[in-house]
Amino acid sequence: MLKLVNVKTSYGNIEALKGISMEVHEGEIITLIGSNGAGKTTTLMSISGITPPRAGEILFMGRPIHNMSPDMIVSHGISQVPEGRHIFPELSVMENLHMGAFLRTDREGIAKDIDYVFGLFPILTDRRHQAGGTLSGGEQQMLAISRALMARPRLLLLDEPSLGLAPKVVKQIFDIIRRINTEQKTTVFLVEQNANLALQAAHRGYVMENGRIVLEDHADRLLSNEEVKKAYLGM
Amino acid sequence: MEYFTQLFLGGLTRGSIYALIALGYTMVYGIIELINFTHGEIYMIGAFTALITASVLTLYGFNELSILVMASLVAVIYSSAYGYTIEKIAYKPLRHAPRLSPLISAIGMSIFLQNYVLLAQTSDFVPFPALVPEFAFMKAYEHIFSSAELMILLTTTVVMIILSCVIKFTKTGMAMRATAQDRKMAMLVGVDVNRIISVTFIIGSALAAVGGVLIASHIGQINFYIGFIAGIKAFTAAVLGGIGSIPGAVLGGFVLGWTESFATGYVSSDYEDVFAFALLVLILIFRPAGILGKSKSEKV
Numbered sequence: 001m002l003k004l005v006n007v008k009t010s011y012g013n014i015e016a017l018k019g020i021s022m023e024v025h026e027g028e029i030i031t032l033i034g035s036n037g038a039g040k041t042t043t044l045m046s047i048s049g050i051t052p053p054r055a056g057e058i059l060f061m062g063r064p065i066h067n068m069s070p071d072m073i074v075s076h077g078i079s080q081v082p083e084g085r086h087i088f089p090e091l092s093v094m095e096n097l098h099m100g101a102f103l104r105t106d107r108e109g110i111a112k113d114i115d116y117v118f119g120l121f122p123i124l125t126d127r128r129h130q131a132g133g134t135l136s137g138g139e140q141q142m143l144a145i146s147r148a149l150m151a152r153p154r155l156l157l158l159d160e161p162s163l164g165l166a167p168k169v170v171k172q173i174f175d176i177i178r179r180i181n182t183e184q185k186t187t188v189f190l191v192e193q194n195a196n197l198a199l200q201a202a203h204r205g206y207v208m209e210n211g212r213i214v215l216e217d218h219a220d221r222l223l224s225n226e227e228v229k230k231a232y233l234g235m
Numbered sequence: 236m237e238y239f240t241q242l243f244l245g246g247l248t249r250g251s252i253y254a255l256i257a258l259g260y261t262m263v264y265g266i267i268e269l270i271n272f273t274h275g276e277i278y279m280i281g282a283f284t285a286l287i288t289a290s291v292l293t294l295y296g297f298n299e300l301s302i303l304v305m306a307s308l309v310a311v312i313y314s315s316a317y318g319y320t321i322e323k324i325a326y327k328p329l330r331h332a333p334r335l336s337p338l339i340s341a342i343g344m345s346i347f348l349q350n351y352v353l354l355a356q357t358s359d360f361v362p363f364p365a366l367v368p369e370f371a372f373m374k375a376y377e378h379i380f381s382s383a384e385l386m387i388l389l390t391t392t393v394v395m396i397i398l399s400c401v402i403k404f405t406k407t408g409m410a411m412r413a414t415a416q417d418r419k420m421a422m423l424v425g426v427d428v429n430r431i432i433s434v435t436f437i438i439g440s441a442l443a444a445v446g447g448v449l450i451a452s453h454i455g456q457i458n459f460y461i462g463f464i465a466g467i468k469a470f471t472a473a474v475l476g477g478i479g480s481i482p483g484a485v486l487g488g489f490v491l492g493w494t495e496s497f498a499t500g501y502v503s504s505d506y507e508d509v510f511a512f513a514l515l516v517l518i519l520i521f522r523p524a525g526i527l528g529k530s531k532s533e534k535v
């Protein structure tokens with residue numbers, strides 16, 4: 001479904017991605033783990049067209065998307081929940097959701113999907129008219145995921161959804177991620193610092209170090225891989 | 236009391252024009268954090284366009300009010316086209332350049348436009364026809380509030396109400412707010428940010444053109460330099476209210492209008508600008524972000 005071929009992305013003359021290749025199959029949850037500064041966020045931003053690659057190819061459903069503008073990429077079915085959530089602080093919860101559906105014109109479908117995300121995260125229902133910036137961290141993460149779902153993506157990119165959240169909220173959010181994957185058949189590309197959690201939720205995983213992919217395997221095999229255990233699982 | 240009322244209404248009228256122009260500064264700043272120095276020139280070009288249109292229409296014998304409406308329309312279209320084009324050629328190529336570059340480009344563009352009009356027209360003031368008729372029902376109040384002032388106040392109010400509805404209730408308006416709050420995130424949900432920036436310039440320019448026509452018709456003369464003066468005043472209003480804040484621009488406009496009006500009326504007309512800028516300095520000392528502006532730390 002999504003294919004990265006030798007992708008290189010730079011900030012000025014700092015090369016953050018030094019030629020990475022990855023593949024995401026339809027219907028799976030894949031995770032990309034790695035330590036701080038490895039290039040995980042840059043990978044997602046390159047896919048979304050915010051920091052377009054300097055070299056290499058990104059193909060989505062067989063079509064090259066690495067030269068497309070971010071809005072074109074969204075319209076092809078890729079949505080991102082960025083690191084740090086980025087809720088529009090002065091827009092209400094409802095407006096944030098409508099922004100998620102910005103490129104859609106089917107009013108009824110949008111209304112239905114708002115009901116759907118309120119079903120996933122009932123707490124947002126009570127907050128619907130509240131400004132996004134006044135929500136708690138957990139609620140903001142729920143809203144950020146809901147907003148991304150409002151675009152009805154085929155591929156959902158999630159950047160560190162567990163960051164700074166209480167274990168109970170993290171569990172709730174990961175349950176929902178699995179549910180979206182099975183119920184909506186949405187393919188999920190999950191970036192996480194919390195490797196243990198991510199590998200338990202995912203089917204396959206990639207490990208990134210210094211802008212390179214150094215390992216790729218089934219999630220359960222990565223969980224029992226000695227090097228991964230030492231470096232990322234704190235065992 | 237009557238004198239006070241007169242000054243109050245005069246300040247209100249003047250302030251509403253400042254507010255109208257200040258909106259353009261503040262909206263552009265809100266989206267791309269640039270002080271658009273050409274904004275005053277857009278206003279001036281609006282006034283000249285209206286003058287030319289009005290002159291032509293007068294030859295065909297239209298009445299004042301229909302000339303006002305048509306001249307305003309042509310001015311709005313023409314100024315918007317200018318605003319749109321200026322953004323595309325002077326700012327867009329510098330979107331990722333250091334912050335000072337677009338600012339310098341803006342100042343250069345402003346000087347260019349002034350000189351262009353100076354050469355195309357003359358450096359002298361040219362008379363502008365009074366396009367607002369004397370309304371019969373205003374006869375009794377003529378000495379404190381003229382028909383032209385009433386027209387200014389009504390028009391600016393209607394325009395500002397329309398603007399707030401557009402920003403609050405339309406999809407494009409919501410995208411404008413979202414882009415101002417978090418540009419990268421707006422791109423991630425599929426907003427074509429370049430389009431939003433263009434729309435912002437077009438709306439701001441249209442407001443400036445309306446302001447230009449109203450003032451020109453009220454004052455009765457224009458030249459190439461009026462945009463500079465009005466621009467500085469409106470920019471002051473925007474900063475007073477809190478640059479980037481839309482209600483702030485409106486409030487700043489009124490505060491500035493009243494300050495000038497009362498200072499002129501009770502102290503001396505020589506000190507009009509002194510009071511205006513003294514007020515600006517005071518506000519910036521005690522509320523650096525402006526009356527309704529948010530301090531940087533709040534805006535994350």
Ligand SMILES: Nc1ncnc2c1ncn2[C@@H]1O[C@H](COP(=O)(O)OP(=O)(O)OP(=O)(O)O)[C@@H](O)[C@H]1O
Nearest residue numbers: 011014016034035036037038039040041042043193
């Ligand atoms: N805007 C930027 N300008 C310059 N360098 C950047 C920029 N963003 C990221 N980098 C650099 O690119 C490299 C990869 O950063 P990236 O944010 O992709 O890492 P990450 O894996 O997401 O890290 P983290 O787990 O801390 O979020 C880092 O060395 C970082 O310093």
Ligand SMILES: [Mg+2]
Nearest residue numbers: 040041042083
């Ligand atoms: Mg990151």
